[in-house]
Amino acid sequence: MKIFTKTQYAAFTLTELMVSVGCGVLILAAVVTAGVSLQKSYAATEAYSTTEGNELRVLDYVAMDCRRATSGTVPGTATPTPYVGTGSFVSGSWVASSSGTTALILSLPVYYSSTNSSAVPNTPTLSSGVVTYGSGSVTVSYQQSGTNFTREVIVQNSGGTVLSDTITPIAQNVASFAVTDTDLTNWISCSIMFFPTFTHNAGNGTWWTGLNNPDTAPANSVGSNGDWYAINGTATDPTTVGNVYFKSGGTYSLVENEKATTVACKTFLRNASAR
Amino acid sequence: MKNDQTYNDKGSVLVIALMTMTILTMICATSLYITSQNTGAGMQTAAWQQSLTGAEAGIDAAVRALNQSGTSGANAWTNWKTVSGTLPTPAPSSSPVQGYTYEPTGGNAVGSGSPPPDTSHYYYLPSANLSISYPNTEGTTAVKAWVTIDTWSSLSNSNGSWYRVRATGQATFQSNSVYKRVSNNRLDNDLRNTITMNLNRKGGNSLGPTRTIEAILQPVPKGGSARAITLANWLAMTGGGSVDAFSSPNGQWSSTYRDASNPMLVSEGATSNQAKFANTGQTYVYGGVTYSGTAPTNVNANSGNPPVKDVLGQVSTPAVVSLPTPSDPTAVSGQSGHYAWTYQNPWSGTTTNYTFNSSTTYTGGGNLPQNGGNPVTSITANGTASSPGLIIISGDFTVPGGNTFTINPTTTGNPPVANSSNSNVIVWVKGKFTTSGSGVISQASGTNVTWIVDGDITVSGSSYSNQNGTAATDSFVGIGSNKFTDSGSGTFVGTVNAPQYDGTISGSGDYTGAFAGSTLTISGSGSFHYDEGLSPSSNPAIGNYAYASWFEDNSDPTHKDMKGNYVVY
Numbered sequence: 001m002k003i004f005t006k007t008q009y010a011a012f013t014l015t016e017l018m019v020s021v022g023c024g025v026l027i028l029a030a031v032v033t034a035g036v037s038l039q040k041s042y043a044a045t046e047a048y049s050t051t052e053g054n055e056l057r058v059l060d061y062v063a064m065d066c067r068r069a070t071s072g073t074v075p076g077t078a079t080p081t082p083y084v085g086t087g088s089f090v091s092g093s094w095v096a097s098s099s100g101t102t103a104l105i106l107s108l109p110v111y112y113s114s115t116n117s118s119a120v121p122n123t124p125t126l127s128s129g130v131v132t133y134g135s136g137s138v139t140v141s142y143q144q145s146g147t148n149f150t151r152e153v154i155v156q157n158s159g160g161t162v163l164s165d166t167i168t169p170i171a172q173n174v175a176s177f178a179v180t181d182t183d184l185t186n187w188i189s190c191s192i193m194f195f196p197t198f199t200h201n202a203g204n205g206t207w208w209t210g211l212n213n214p215d216t217a218p219a220n221s222v223g224s225n226g227d228w229y230a231i232n233g234t235a236t237d238p239t240t241v242g243n244v245y246f247k248s249g250g251t252y253s254l255v256e257n258e259k260a261t262t263v264a265c266k267t268f269l270r271n272a273s274a275r
Numbered sequence: 276m277k278n279d280q281t282y283n284d285k286g287s288v289l290v291i292a293l294m295t296m297t298i299l300t301m302i303c304a305t306s307l308y309i310t311s312q313n314t315g316a317g318m319q320t321a322a323w324q325q326s327l328t329g330a331e332a333g334i335d336a337a338v339r340a341l342n343q344s345g346t347s348g349a350n351a352w353t354n355w356k357t358v359s360g361t362l363p364t365p366a367p368s369s370s371p372v373q374g375y376t377y378e379p380t381g382g383n384a385v386g387s388g389s390p391p392p393d394t395s396h397y398y399y400l401p402s403a404n405l406s407i408s409y410p411n412t413e414g415t416t417a418v419k420a421w422v423t424i425d426t427w428s429s430l431s432n433s434n435g436s437w438y439r440v441r442a443t444g445q446a447t448f449q450s451n452s453v454y455k456r457v458s459n460n461r462l463d464n465d466l467r468n469t470i471t472m473n474l475n476r477k478g479g480n481s482l483g484p485t486r487t488i489e490a491i492l493q494p495v496p497k498g499g500s501a502r503a504i505t506l507a508n509w510l511a512m513t514g515g516g517s518v519d520a521f522s523s524p525n526g527q528w529s530s531t532y533r534d535a536s537n538p539m540l541v542s543e544g545a546t547s548n549q550a551k552f553a554n555t556g557q558t559y560v561y562g563g564v565t566y567s568g569t570a571p572t573n574v575n576a577n578s579g580n581p582p583v584k585d586v587l588g589q590v591s592t593p594a595v596v597s598l599p600t601p602s603d604p605t606a607v608s609g610q611s612g613h614y615a616w617t618y619q620n621p622w623s624g625t626t627t628n629y630t631f632n633s634s635t636t637y638t639g640g641g642n643l644p645q646n647g648g649n650p651v652t653s654i655t656a657n658g659t660a661s662s663p664g665l666i667i668i669s670g671d672f673t674v675p676g677g678n679t680f681t682i683n684p685t686t687t688g689n690p691p692v693a694n695s696s697n698s699n700v701i702v703w704v705k706g707k708f709t710t711s712g713s714g715v716i717s718q719a720s721g722t723n724v725t726w727i728v729d730g731d732i733t734v735s736g737s738s739y740s741n742q743n744g745t746a747a748t749d750s751f752v753g754i755g756s757n758k759f760t761d762s763g764s765g766t767f768v769g770t771v772n773a774p775q776y777d778g779t780i781s782g783s784g785d786y787t788g789a790f791a792g793s794t795l796t797i798s799g800s801g802s803f804h805y806d807e808g809l810s811p812s813s814n815p816a817i818g819n820y821a822y823a824s825w826f827e828d829n830s831d832p833t834h835k836d837m838k839g840n841y842v843v844y
Binding site: 031035039052053064108117123140275 | 295298299302303305306309310312313316317320323427429430431432437439458460462463466467489491493535536537538539562563565566569570572574575576577578579580581582587588589590591592821822823824825826827828829830832833836837838840841843844
């Protein structure tokens with residue numbers, strides 16, 4: 001009797017097994033799908049939060065420095081600031097290069113007595129009819145470096161010796177940076193394009209932009225499958241700016257309903273001496 | 276055994292379910308955490324911007340008070356406090372926020388009609404008078420601001436004291452706020468002056484970001500007072516000439532007497548893209564420029580090797596140009612030949628009422644004035660400073676080539692002129708004023724002439740010989756909207772007050788005096804020398820205060836940023 005009883009509980013029938021397996025698969029599929037979706041949502045939320053923070057931060061930094069910019073010259077040259085050019089700073093001096101990235105260079109008053117913990121505001125003086133703070137110079141440069149957007153602060157003494165030169169990446173996932181250099185007498189207009197990573201996680205793919213001038217859809221020889229391309233602001237057709245392409249099967253194709261994010265600011269130069 | 280196996284199966288399902296739920300919950304919780312961080316960062320950004328509006332409101336309050344104290348003075352300093360001594364900086368260590376965001380306390384109310392603070396006091400407007408609150412709201416519930424005004428002896432020039440205005444705005448959150456309202460990205464906290472809030476929350480969780488603005492305000496004298504070139508619109512300098520100021524014992528220009536303090540010289544009330552300096556590697560203005568509107572081209576230029584600035588003095592804005600509009604004399608009703616004229620001198624600021632009980636009228640035209648068909652080659656300045664003679668030219672006044680028109684002094688007149696060196700006459704030209712070719716006007720030493728001209732004025736240094744050598748003795752007053760032209764190689768010595776005239780100074784000759792008009796183009800190589808003796812020697816009436824400097828203090832040198840550098844710039 002016990003044996004028979006055991007036999008009754010020993011196993012499911014084939015039908016029961018199939019049904020139970022089917023149900024289990026469905027439940028697991030639902031769980032996995034939910035998990036993946038949640039992870040995607042998490043990643044997108046994090047990317048969105050990061051991107052939004054980057055966008056707000058670069059605008060706030062650029063706007064603040066433009067508002068407090070004053071007259072000055074680009075270190076190493078007699079070029080008046082504000083200045084827009086291509087090149088980079090080497091040991092505190094500007095080295096122009098046509099192949100370099102665009103830089104917005106501003107001069108700030110030497111407001112602080114030093115750049116360390118003992119820094120206190122200098123007392124302004126009238127020198128030959130002009131308000132001045134401390135001696136020397138403070139130069140701030142905004143520039144794209146790879147997919148980072150950097151803010152470089154160069155502090156020099158009156159003899160031109162570099163007291164400090166710090167470069168801080170203040171944003172990531174930057175596709176392009178443009179400054180309207182014909183409007184520096186009163187206003188500074190900047191636009192910064194960010195790759196839309198929060199919608200399409202690039203995974204192992206690489207983001208590309210600006211390989212054409214004016215920018216257009218990328219050649220299929222660019223990159224590899226899984227790469228992305230965003231059209232930057234040099235495009236002749238403004239409606240195509242921000243268009244995103246994805247490479248699959250060796251061919252780039254337009255991703256519908258998708259645009260790279262561009263933030264812009266137009267800041268009035270508060271100091272008349274900067275205009 | 277059977278029962279154990281059954282229980283084990285049920286237990287596995289439960290564990291798997293719990294693990295699955297835990298994983299999903301953790302994912303959800305992480306997403307919510309990220310979202311909440313995003314909320315905190317958003318609130319931080321919004322509060323930072325709101326703090327800026329608070330700080331700007333503080334600056335505006337200070338500018339309003341300063342401007343109003345320069346006019347009527349009434350209610351200028353309502354709610355302001357005055358404290359003896361210098362502004363206490365930096366903040367005491369006990370203050371919630373280190374640095375220069377300390378709000379002063381104590382002091383006495385500033386009296387109605389009081390002037391701006393002197394060097395031994397500072398004024399401040401408490402935050403109680405500069406705050407806005409919106410309780411029971413999410414995020415920022417209040418923005419408060421306080422502002423200080425101070426000055427010191429070295430922060431002044433001949434126009435008066437300049438002032439440092441320091442305003443701080445600060446946002447606050449609900450006192451029971453759960454979050455610190457800071458970002459999870461330290462870059463944001465470095466930027467938005469919340470690194471201190473995050474690390475040292477003496478103000479509790481309710482304390483938000485602060486913004487501090489330091490502006491230097493420069494006094495701008497009224498009208499054309501103490502100004503070389505005062506224009507309702509713009510100045511264009513395209514030649515090789517320059518503008519400077521001098522103060523000499525005899526009122527005559529010499530480079531020895533150039534004012535090296537670079538005082539305010541050029542005031543442009545409404546600039547456009549025509550306002551410019553040529554930027555050819557030379558100095559155009561040995562002084563300051565103030566303007567409203569589009570920045571003059573090259574106002575900040577710095578070219579040449581070594582670099583030379585186009586404008587050596589302070590460039591500031593705005594410029595409130597309000598030149599008094601001169602008018603023609605008016606006939607006294609019922610009394611033939613009697614006239615009255617009220618004139619406000621824009622440089623000295625004085626207003627004079629003239630009464631003429633007699634006048635002489637000549638006929639104008641394309642040649643010398645006519646008197647009964649005979650050409651008039653000379654006139655006599657037969658009046659005193661308060662009662663000058665009046666000569667009327669009924670039409671154009673022209674000195675053709677080869678002719679000389681002389682203005683002589685006298686010791687006679689009615690009332691008698693006591694001193695030939697103070698002979699005064701007003702000549703009212705109802706048409707154009709023209710010296711052409713080799714025609715010459717010779718103004719004798721000791722005479723003072725005021726030309727009231729209703730049409731275009733065309734002169735040159737070569738054709739107008741002011742033998743006094745001082746600008747105050749030769750005044751042109753332009754009525755209506757016309758043109759002024761000065762050309763040639765000789766030095767023109769005089770003043771031109773023609774608020775609606777478009778002026779042109781060309782040629783190689785200098786211009787000594789002052790000019791007030793609508794626009795002015797200096798295209799020649801001649802220079803413009805402003806005689807500071809035309810204006811009060813000190814304490815000119817203040818028209819407004821202009822921004823000479825603007826800086827947003829975003830530092831927190833007591834902390835390091837994410838790269839280990841102190842948060843300074």
